[in-house]
Amino acid sequence: MDLSDSESEAEQVSPVAKTLPVKKHVVKAPHWRRELRVEVDTNLNGDRIVMHQSVLQEILSAAGTEPLPNPLSFKIAPLGTSAIAFGAVKEFTASSEDIVQVSQTLAERILATEALATITCVSLPKCEYLKIAPLDPEYLQIPDLRALLESHLRQNFSCISEGDVLIVSSPLKKLNLSKSTAKDFRFLVSESRPEKSCSCIDVDINLDVVPLDVGLAEDAVRQKFFGSLAENSAMKDVFLVPEGNLLRGSTSGAVSAAAYTYYRIQAEGNKPWNYTAILTSDAGDCDLFVSVSGNEKPSLEEHDYYNIDERESRISFSFGGTDAAMDVPHLYIGVRGYTPDAHFKLAITRSAASTASSGSGSGSVSVLETSSSESDAPLPDHSTCSNCFQQVPQRTLPMHEAFCFRNNAVCTRCRTASTSTNPLAYVFKKSEFASHWHCDACATVGNSMSSKEKHEALAHKAIPCECGVEGLELQGVAEHYGSQCPERLIVCRYCHLRVRAGKKSLAAKDLMSGLGLSEHESVCGSRTIECIKCKANVQLKDVQVHAKFHEVQKQNQKLPPLCPNSQCSNAPNAQYPNMLSLCQPCFSPYWFPSDPQNTKVATKLLGAYHQQLTTGCGRPHCTNRLYCATVKEGGNMNPNDAAVVALEALRQSALFKSGSLSTYHLCVPDAKNAKRREMADSLQGMGFHVSWCVKALAESDDDAGKATTWLLQNAPSLTNKT
Ligand SMILES: [Zn+2]
Ligand SMILES: [Zn+2]
Ligand SMILES: [Zn+2]
Ligand SMILES: [Zn+2]
Ligand SMILES: [Zn+2]
Ligand SMILES: [Zn+2]
Ligand SMILES: [Zn+2]
Ligand SMILES: [Zn+2]
DSSP, rough: OOHHHHHHHHHHHHHHHOOOOOOOOOOOOOOOEEEEEEEEEETTTTTEEEHHHHHHHHHHHHTTTTOOOOEEEEEETTTTTTEEEEEEEEEEEESSTTTTEEEEHHHHHHHHHHHHEEEEEOOOOOOOOOEEEEESSSGGGGGHHHHHHHHHHHHHHHHHTOEEEEEEOOGGGGGGTTTTOOEEEEEEEEEEEESSEESSSSSOOEEOOOSSHHHHHHHHHHHHSSSSSSOOEEEEEEEEEEETTEEEEEEEEEBBBBBBEEEEEEETSSSSSSEEEEEEEEEEEEEEEEEEESEEEEEESSSSSSOOOOSSSEEEEEEOHHHHHOOOEEEEEEEEESSEEEEEEEEEEEEEEHHHHHHHHHHHHHHHHHHHHHHHHHOTEEEOOOOOOOOOEGGHHHHHHHHHHHHEEEEEHHHHHHHHHHHGGGGHHHHHTTTEEOOOOOOOEEESSSHHHHHHHHSSSSSOOTTOOOOOOOOHHHHHHIIITTTTTTEEETTTTTEEEOOOOOHHHHHHSSSSHHHHHHHHHTOOEOOOOTTTTEEEGGGHHHHHHHHHHHOOOOOOOOSBTOOOOOOOOTOOOOTOOOOOHHHHOOOOSOOOSSSSHHHHHHHHHHHHHHOOOTTOOOOTTOOOTTTTTOOOHHHHHHHHHHHHHHTTTTSOOOOOGGBBOOOSSSSSHHHHHHHHHHHHGTTTTHHHHHHHHHTTTTOOHHHHHHHHHHHSSSOOOO
């Protein structure tokens, strides 16, 4: 009763306890939409677009104080069609306010050359996952497919949508190989997460290359390894279909002694699953072997899991949710005949890994505890039977022992091995005890002569391995083939092809990396690609460390110096510091040849604020909205109020605070200087310190589009501190 109660409670509680996935915060796009004429610019690549400077102004004012989405993306919908595409702004340098310039490929995708299109500012979530399906079976010729796709995406796309086709020119072209191999490869973006259209600038995308359909994949693999498209008839698919809260598939068949029938199941390795495979022999006997590492023909000699129990072989295992699992599209099952003409049923179930482990697991443990504690308790007025060691009431002991010695046999090996005193574990009827057996070489126990024969025939037979290892037995096969055998097949993490692993690489560098590289991977990962940041040639196996290095370097840069005047974009001259910590032009009006008490500078500064607040600087470019009557809301301040505000402003100066904490709000005469600071203030919304925004504008001639790109590439972001 207790058990069932607690279980049903747990069932009621668990759905509530599950946390919903937190939706990632996405910056809202400013409300901006316009009809523009689509023009092809052959200098543009991928989905980069160019619009007029006025668009940026409009967007900045539409955004107000809200941060701008990054990158600034736009939906392009040609009028009168249902086609849409997404593009990200490269620059705001178009010659006319009425056009949007796009690349040839983007124009072709929406068939919109010289047409009017509605352009809407949108905010796309950062892409987390892309499923990419090759459309040409020759794709396996590409040496490092994933790296190639990643660099193609980086160079050509800032937004990606389901249904986009990537046209990747063959890397073999560069090597001047024959024309037949040097073709372009097409890849379909078949799935994109978290949404159907995502931004893919500066993101770590989980890229999944999956065959578009099973047949295509089979063709591709066969073409690569055998150069032909011969049908592989021995392999049968088992499809899992929903049944209750799990997936289930079943099949039946017949197999002769020592022969195999193979089955294949779609793996879906991106999530963790619990599998159970049950093989039941209807006639004769056969055994079950499973491969979760891509071996198409799991057998007695090469497998990841096995079960050779008589009549029914059952294997439960977990698979999926790891990087390696993503590269294994199928699980394989081998059924091996033990007796001639075995007929069998095979059933496979799959359930989500989390629910199954918490559900049944805890229940069965508590059952065991209950039964063992009950039988451990000593009973009053009882004695122990000297044959079966059971507790028997004292008055019936002679009768029990007489019966017990005649009929029961006790297996001492079972009794020693058993942790409980429950006699059912080791007391046998004498007739049954004759066929009870223990293996001398392992812990296996059985209750029939046939199972003993089978165990001796299969379990301790020496199993030869291609690698020449000796003394291998069935129990050691999975471990040997899974992690030690140099002849085993692995999926190389760099070329993503199934290759012989070779020995574990013992190169000092590989050992230190902790990646556990095989000899093949050590060599394969030594190929280099050019780092887009520093142009250095980086080995594939160092790419992650190298990228991390750049990221840390970027995040740890010292803030560029910036004048503490909120209206100014100059850098203070570190060689000639002044008492107000201002830049040279900002400080010049406050310089006095002799001012030991700082009274002259304080009076002058107070006067300057008062003047700004009461009459204003009168400059058309001024944007000093809180401290200058020329642009202030409410216009000129009365002298008394102005005196109070001016005094408070003076208290924020370096005369009262340490230089690094001081702030000023002084109108600046130089229009370019003021304009740059104003643009920098609005760029801050992208998540960068204003000092970096000023530097970005200085580096890109005050072009907001170029400055945005510069910031993303060079400035430490305030949001992802490392
Ligand atoms: Zn007894
Ligand atoms: Zn025994
Ligand atoms: Zn054994
Ligand atoms: Zn081996
Ligand atoms: Zn490789
Ligand atoms: Zn680099
Ligand atoms: Zn300044
Ligand atoms: Zn002003």
